[in-house]
Amino acid sequence: MYIKGMHGSQTIGIIGGGQLGRMLTLAALPLGFKVIVVDPGEDSPAAQVGAKQIVADLYDRTALKQLAEKSDWLTIEIEHLDADILDELVALGKPVNPAPSTIRLIQDKYLQKKFFEEAGIPVAPFVEIPDERAANDALKAFEGKMLIKTRHGAYDGRGNMVVEDAAQIKKAFKLFAGKQLYAEKLIPFSKELAVMVARTVDGDVAAYPVVETIHERNICVEVLAPAPISKTQTTEATNVALQAVSMLHGAGMFGVELFLTKEGDILINEIAPRVHNSGHHTIEANHTSQFEQHVRAITGLPLGDTTLSVPAAVMINILGERNDMTKIKGLDKALANPRTSVHLYGKSPTKVDRKMGHITATGKTVKEARARARKARKQLSI
Ligand SMILES: Nc1ncnc2c1ncn2[C@@H]1O[C@H](COP(=O)(O)OP(=O)(O)OP(=O)(O)O)[C@@H](O)[C@H]1O
Ligand SMILES: [Mg+2]
Structure with a gap:
C-alpha cells in the first residue's frame, strides 16, 4: 500500500x-x-x-x-x-x-471533437460522414477542402486524407473501407502549436510553455520551445489547453494539439491523454520533464515546476530513412555539438518514417538551438 x-x-x-x-x-x-x-x-x-x-x-x-x-x-x-x-x-x-472514460472519449476522434464543441471549446468544423453522399455534402459545406479522418486507431496522420473533389472522396472511402469516418474542414493554419498539461489526481492542472510543432507528411518533425508567437496568442493557447484538460478525468500528462489560424484564433486539433512527442524537449529544457511529471501526477506526488530552465530548445525527430535492420552512424559527430542530446529508442528494424529517436538542442534563442539540432540530425543516419 x-x-x-x-x-x-x-x-x-x-x-x-x-x-x-x-x-x-x-x-x-x-x-x-x-x-x-x-x-x-x-x-x-x-x-x-x-x-x-x-x-x-x-x-x-x-x-x-x-x-x-x-x-x-x-x-x-x-x-x-x-x-x-x-x-x-x-x-x-x-x-x-488517465481515467478509462477519458481514454474512451479520446480514442474516438469524432466523439472527442463533439465533446469539446459542446463544451464551447473552439475546434475545426467537422461532421459525421456515414457514406460518400454525406461526404460530398460536407465538402460543399466546407468550401471545397476538407480532411477525411478515421474515427479510431489513427497515428502520425495514417488515418487522414485531404480531399477536394468527388473522385478523391471515392478514393478515401476505398482506402478506409470498413472504418468509421468523419470529415473536418481544412484549416489553413499559420502555425501548429502544442501545450503539454499536467493534471493531478485532485484535478489541479499546470501547463508547460507553448511550443510550435512542425509537421511533414502529417508527422511531427520539429518542436520549437518556446513557440515564436505573441504574448496574447501564448495566453490564449495556454487557456484553451487548460480549459480542455480540466474537463477530462484522471491524472497524468495530456498533449494538446492546436492550430493558430491565419486570423489569429486558437483551435483544438486533438488531445493525446498521455506524454506526447511535443514534450520530449522538456527532458533537457524544463525544470521537470513531462515524463517525471506524469509519474508524479499518477502516483499522487506534487507536480514539479513546468517552466523552461533554458532560454530555448528545439527537438528534431529521428525518423527512419530506410527499411532495414537498425544501424546508427554518426553518433560521435552529432554529440560533438554543444548542448545537444541524442535519444535513441532501441527499435529494430528501422522503417521509413518510423520514430527511431530524437535530438534536443538548447540555446540562447530558438534559432541557435534549431541550427544545432539540425546540424546534429544531418550528421546522423539511421
Ligand atoms: N482540420 C485540419 N486542417 C488542416 N490540417 C490538419 C487538419 N487536421 C489535421 N491536419 C494536419 O494533419 C496532422 C495530423 O493530424 P491528426 O492529429 O488528426 O492525425 P494523427 O494521426 O492523430 O497524428 P498524430 O499522431 O501526429 O497526432 C496535423 O498535425 C496537421 O498538420
Ligand atoms: Mg494529432
Whole structure:
C-alpha cells in the first residue's frame, strides 16, 4: 500500500512499452519506483532500460490483469486500447490514469471533437460522414477542402486524407473501407502549436510553455520551445489547453494539439491523454520533464515546476530513412555539438518514417538551438 512520502518499492504498470514507455521508465526509476510494461514485442524499448515486461498484445485481458496484480498504479503510453478492460482493472481496485472514460472519449476522434464543441471549446468544423453522399455534402459545406479522418486507431496522420473533389472522396472511402469516418474542414493554419498539461489526481492542472510543432507528411518533425508567437496568442493557447484538460478525468500528462489560424484564433486539433512527442524537449529544457511529471501526477506526488530552465530548445525527430535492420552512424559527430542530446529508442528494424529517436538542442534563442539540432540530425543516419 502506498504511504505518502514513504514509497520506494512500489510498481508502476504501463500499458505499452515503446519509446514513451521507455522515457517514462527512465523518469520513474530515479524516484525509486519499479516499472512493468505490457508490450507485444520481445525486449521492448522500455524493457531495454530496466522495465519488467509481460510479452502480450495490448488487448489481452489476461495479461492486463496480470499487469494490474503486479502494479500499484496503472497508466498508458497509447490510447488505442480496450477501455472496457481498463474499467475492469479499476473495479479490481487498481488506480488507472488517465481515467478509462477519458481514454474512451479520446480514442474516438469524432466523439472527442463533439465533446469539446459542446463544451464551447473552439475546434475545426467537422461532421459525421456515414457514406460518400454525406461526404460530398460536407465538402460543399466546407468550401471545397476538407480532411477525411478515421474515427479510431489513427497515428502520425495514417488515418487522414485531404480531399477536394468527388473522385478523391471515392478514393478515401476505398482506402478506409470498413472504418468509421468523419470529415473536418481544412484549416489553413499559420502555425501548429502544442501545450503539454499536467493534471493531478485532485484535478489541479499546470501547463508547460507553448511550443510550435512542425509537421511533414502529417508527422511531427520539429518542436520549437518556446513557440515564436505573441504574448496574447501564448495566453490564449495556454487557456484553451487548460480549459480542455480540466474537463477530462484522471491524472497524468495530456498533449494538446492546436492550430493558430491565419486570423489569429486558437483551435483544438486533438488531445493525446498521455506524454506526447511535443514534450520530449522538456527532458533537457524544463525544470521537470513531462515524463517525471506524469509519474508524479499518477502516483499522487506534487507536480514539479513546468517552466523552461533554458532560454530555448528545439527537438528534431529521428525518423527512419530506410527499411532495414537498425544501424546508427554518426553518433560521435552529432554529440560533438554543444548542448545537444541524442535519444535513441532501441527499435529494430528501422522503417521509413518510423520514430527511431530524437535530438534536443538548447540555446540562447530558438534559432541557435534549431541550427544545432539540425546540424546534429544531418550528421546522423539511421
Ligand atoms: N482540420 C485540419 N486542417 C488542416 N490540417 C490538419 C487538419 N487536421 C489535421 N491536419 C494536419 O494533419 C496532422 C495530423 O493530424 P491528426 O492529429 O488528426 O492525425 P494523427 O494521426 O492523430 O497524428 P498524430 O499522431 O501526429 O497526432 C496535423 O498535425 C496537421 O498538420
Ligand atoms: Mg494529432
